[in-house]
Each structure stands twice: as structure tokens, then as C-alpha cells.
Amino acid sequence: MKISIQINASPYQHQAADSAWHFIQAALVAGHQIYRVFFYHDGIYNALRDSRPPGDERDIVKRWSALQAEHGIDLVVCVSSAQRRGLLEQSVARKVGGYEAALADGFRIAGLGLLMEAIIDADRHICFGS
Amino acid sequence: MKISIQINASPYQHQAADSAWHFIQAALVAGHQIYRVFFYHDGIYNALRDSRPPGDERDIVKRWSALQAEHGIDLVVCVSSAQRRGLLEQSVARKVGGYEAALADGFRIAGLGLLMEAIIDADRHICFGS
Amino acid sequence: MKNIFFIIDKPLHGNIQTQEFIDIALMAAAFDQRVLMLFEGDGVYALLQQQTPEAIGLKNSSPLLKALSVYDINDVFVEAESMRERGLSSEQFVIEVNVCPRAELKQQQETADQLFSF
Amino acid sequence: MKNIFFIIDKPLHGNIQTQEFIDIALMAAAFDQRVLMLFEGDGVYALLQQQTPEAIGLKNSSPLLKALSVYDINDVFVEAESMRERGLSSEQFVIEVNVCPRAELKQQQETADQLFSF
Amino acid sequence: MLYIINKSHTDNLALSKCLQTASATDVVLLIEHAVYAALELSQSPLTAMAGSAVTVYALSPDMQARGVQQAACLDFIQYVDYAGFVELVAANQPIRSCF
């Protein structure tokens, strides 16, 4: 089954990113395909590359990057949610002197169209929020 | 009267930053002193320099910077909240190849001791959260 | 074409969440999906006239509701119980809506391909 | 020295908020302030034994509660009504606490210089 | 004691809880989504408080933002703008933000 995921809340302050990650792990083990993970609202903060949690805690951002590296899962950050909150596309960052490398490895920034595509093509779309 | 302020929630997704800002404006007009604004928990996202809201909306981050520039109000971002969530001190950012200029103008990053100082020295300490 | 049911149970002004949520509904309509919108709980307050978020420096999002019909989103429902609990009548709303009882809306939701809330 | 009253009304595990909040209390104690802690509402669940957040990959924050006495924070209260509503007894808790009725805690709060919740 | 409530009563029990212990010397201030509780027909825990000694304020700019009209509110509610909010903070101690 093709399952699409949406994350609407910031990491650490809410359990959404943790719940989604455990769900995805179990879905992969069960042989399902994760069509896409779409980060919306405060969910975009999951993609901040400079996140440095204490060494004895899980690293949520790195865990997302690893999910992409190991399973090729498409991690998409909504461009309008991100721009409002301080995470810029590389081309925009370059133009305004912002942080071109703010996005952690494995994520890409794109429009709401990719969310629609996921909803239309996937068999299930599950939201995790605050 | 010396009033100290604490912001515990992210901008835009919650009204906390707006409520606090209007409160501070009114307090200044009434002749009170704003001892410090301390950003804790997800409140640290108020200090992301690259935030670019649409042109027809208020710019929360710029508004904080202006408050510091015009009234010299001390804007302090908690170092441990910030590091966990992806906003690094300049010296740390330099060391790990992060974004040295991630912090918007007028903010500084410091420890919880500055919150304690504010609570002890100020006549009132008001929290705004989600 | 999928039936996508958007459920708004939060007010319109004060933060960006509801506005960002409606953006998804408009995008779904632009993608030629069948969009149904339901206002329930405190979401019914989103429909009130005379909201002036400019009073706290916020952009007025009420025009976004008026844009629904422009995007051919005409299946806009309000839960009757939520209105009654708040003493509201549909004349107080900025757009025309279908007032439906909770039980009927539940049946409608069961036929949806996708339920969306936030 | 100020009387600072910390009110915890949320569980301990699942997210970082409560842990970050307790950090403030420890810091206040380190600054030689008089710290009082009150667990009420769902906050009483924070005191439960046998929490194993490792099951969902989270760090166990229960030791933070045991650290309170190390920081000389001994005025730890639990609202009796919140415990009763949840059928909990203080033997189920990881630390020793003072169980107090709501009305008495209200009087205590009135004497505080600073009330802190999150 | 000044209670600052910022969530809708249909979302959160903070308002109910503070009214359980609030006394004549206490002040309750409704801000943000909590202003809906001032409405007479809101079925909020305030509707049972007529004649009580507790003083309740609502932040009028937050009411305006949401289209909450004073004429539709409970008659014992008082109104403040941000300047009044600051005055309440200066006049009351301690303050509890019920977030």
C-alpha cells in the first residue's frame, strides 16, 4: 500500500515527529511504500540543519535525513510555510543573503502541489500534529 | 515598574508573540520599563533571521529587532532551547560549520541565568505561550 | 477525482493555522478534486461577520472564505449542533453555508476518500 | 529571595516541554530562590513510577524529579483532587510529595512572588 | 491573583479550573481565543458566574479581531485594551498565565 505522511508540528515540543517516525518504520517493515513525507505549518522546523540536541537524546532532524538516505523517501518541506518561518530555498537565500544550507540533508523545498499529488496518488494520507 | 516578559511559543502558529508585542508597546507608553524579553521553548523560533512572511503581513521577527533598536530592550534567546531546535551561537556555528548569522538583529543567545536574573530583579514577569 | 473533506474546528484569526489549512483546500480544488468543507466546534466562529483582525495587526482572512466559491468549492457545511451551542444563526456568517445535523455529516464523512483536519 | 511557585499540569514524557520547565526550577534553586513545585491536573501523571519512555526512543526524565531534593527543592505538592480524579495514591510516585487540597494550595499560591506554568 | 486565560473553553479546562478556586480578590483576564467565553450564548463556565464576586475582564482588541461584540457578552464582563492589560498586571500579584 502507498502511504503518504504529513507533519504539522515542530519537533521536540510535540510528539508528532516521533510518532510519525515510528509509524513509518513499522510501515516499511510491513512492506508498505512511504510515498512522501510532507512538512507543513510548524512541521517545517523538522528540517533545520543546525539542530543540535544533547548527545544522549535522539536527533530528530538526523533521523529524517537517514530515512531519506536509507530508503529514498521523499521529504518535502512546504515552501510557503518555510519562508514565513525562516527557512529559505537555496536560490532565495542566495538572493537575500540568507543561509543557503539551512535545509538538512535529504529534504527538499517545494509547493503545495506535491502535497496534492501525494493525497491523490497514495492509498492513505496520515497527518501527525500537535 | 520593571516588567520582564517570557515567550514560550513559535511565531505565526500561535498568538503569543503578537500578544506580547502589543503588551510591551502599551507598557512602554505607560512609562514602564521592559527589563528583558526571554525566548524559551519553541519561542526561540521568533529569532530566526531568515523569516520572510508575505509582504502584506506583519513581520514578527523584524518587529522584535525594531523593539531592540528603538528602545534598547534586551532580547535573550535561551541557549539550550535554541541549540536543540537549530539556532546556534555564533562561536558554536563557526565550529560546526553552521549558520553564524542565523540570529536576527537585536537578539542575543544566553543561558537560563539571565531568566533568573529577570525574575529576581523585575517587579513582574509575564509568560506568553501557546 | 477524490472526495476530500476539510474539517475546520478552530477560529479564523489569531494565528496562521486556519489560513494555511484553507490554502490546502484551495489547492485541492485547483487540482480538480471534489472538496467538501465542514465548520464545526469553534470553527463556526471562523464564519462570523465583522471580524477586524486589523485591531491586533493581523491580516483579515475573511476574503479567503469568499474565495471558496471562486474555486468552485460550494459544498460548505456547518454542524447545526455547534451553531446551536453557540447561539449562532447563518445570517451572521460571511458566506452561504449548508447547516446540517452532526449525524448526517458523519455519514458524509464516511464516504470521503480523505478527511483533513489540523 | 523570592518565593517562586512552579505549576506542572502536563505529563513528563512525550515531548520536551516539562523537562525544559523543570530546568527553570532547578536554575531558580541554584540561584537560592525559594522554589515550590505543584503537580496538578495531568501533571500528577508525571510522578508515576515505571515510566519507560525508552519504548518510544525518548530519554527518561524521571531522574530529573529525583534531582529536586539534591537541589534542596523539598516543597513539592500534589493537588489531592487531581490525584483522586485519577485514582492515584502517593505510593505510585517516584518521589515523596505533600498531598494538599486545592483550596489550601490556592492560599499558598497567593503568597508567591512569581507563579510559573507553561 | 490575576489569571490570564488564552484558550477557548471548548478546547481547554483552564477557565473552569481557575473559576473553581477564584475568590473576590481574584481577577480573570480573557485574551486570544479565550474571549469567546465572554459571549452570553457560549455555554462557557462563565455563564454560571453571574452574581459571583470574581472580576472578569476580556481583552477588547482580541474580541474585535474575532467579531465578538460586547452587546452579545455577559453583562458582568468588563473590557480592557492593552493599556488596561498592563494596568491589571501592575495592580495584581501574583499572576498566573494558564497556558
Added chain:
Amino acid sequence: MLYIINKSHTDNLALSKCLQTASATDVVLLIEHAVYAALELSQSPLTAMAGSAVTVYALSPDMQARGVQQAACLDFIQYVDYAGFVELVAANQPIRSCF
């Protein structure tokens, strides 16, 4: 329909609301702070649901994290781990995340 509830019932009315319309074909899954509602002595809206046709699951890893013991839960509650969560998602349509 699968309802996913993630907030404590003392914080939020999502669980009450979904139980008002849930029928025999519906499934309710409690995750995150919502698992406290499975406790027999929680005074949650579930405590009045014994004998009802609605199927209620609680996510066991979230229970363990919080020290919520199965022995202290209502006897009609069923338990799933994340693998079971995935199975519930695969088996039910539509799904409503009540956040």
C-alpha cells in the same frame, strides 16, 4: 472510520466528540497523551462506553512511555504497537486525525 486521538481528554474534547457519533463500524485509536483515557479511573468519556459497539485501541509503546499499565485499563480496550497502528491504517478508510 478510524479516529486517531492524540490529546488528553482533560485537555481537549476530541475524544468526547468522536464518541458522540462513533458507531459499530468505527475504530478509535488512542496515541500520545490520549492513552491516559484508557485508564479505568481516568474519568475519561471511555469509562461510560463499556458494552458499546465502538472498538477502541491504545498504542502500547505510548502507554509504556507514560507508565500506563494494561492491568489498570478498561477491560474492553485493545492494544496495538506501531505495527498494529499501520494495520489499522491499512484496514480503515477514511481516517480522521483529531488534532
